[in-house]
C-alpha cells in the first residue's frame with residue numbers, strides 16, 4: 498500500500514529544478530544525483546521521472562517502458578561512476594518498515610569500498 502503522491506516532496510522539487518542537486522545522469526526515464534549525506538565514497542540516488550511513491554507503486558503502475566528505462570538507467574549510472582568492475586550495492590527502502598524517508602521512489606547506489614555482508 499502506498500500513500501498518494503505528494504508533489505511537494507524533495508525529489509519532485511529536484512525533478513522540477515526548484516532545488517539544486519549534483520546531477521550525474523539524466524534521460525527520458527530517470528535522473529541520478531549525489532546523495533546529500535553520503536554513506537560511502539560513492540553514494541548516488543536514481544529516481545524515475547514519473548510520479549511514483551515507492552517500489553510498490555512503481556512496480557504495480559509503471560509501464561514496461563518506464564520500468565525498463567529505469568532499470569537500464571541504474572546500471573548505466575553505476576557503470577559511468579566506474580563501479581561495475583569492483584562492484585556496488587543497490588538499495589530501495591519501501592514504506593515504514595523499510596524506513597523510506599522521501600516519498601518518491603529512489604534506488605541508492607553505494608560504491609567505492611567493501612561492504613559488510615547484508616543482514617536484514
Ligand code: 5GP
Nearest residue numbers: 507518530531532533534590596597598599
Ligand atoms: P530513504 O531513507 O528514503 O531511502 O533515503 C532518502 C535519502 O535521500 C537519504 O539518503 C538522504 O540523505 C537523501 N536526501 C534527503 N534529502 C535530500 C536532498 O535534498 N538532496 C539530496 N541530494 N539527497 C537528499
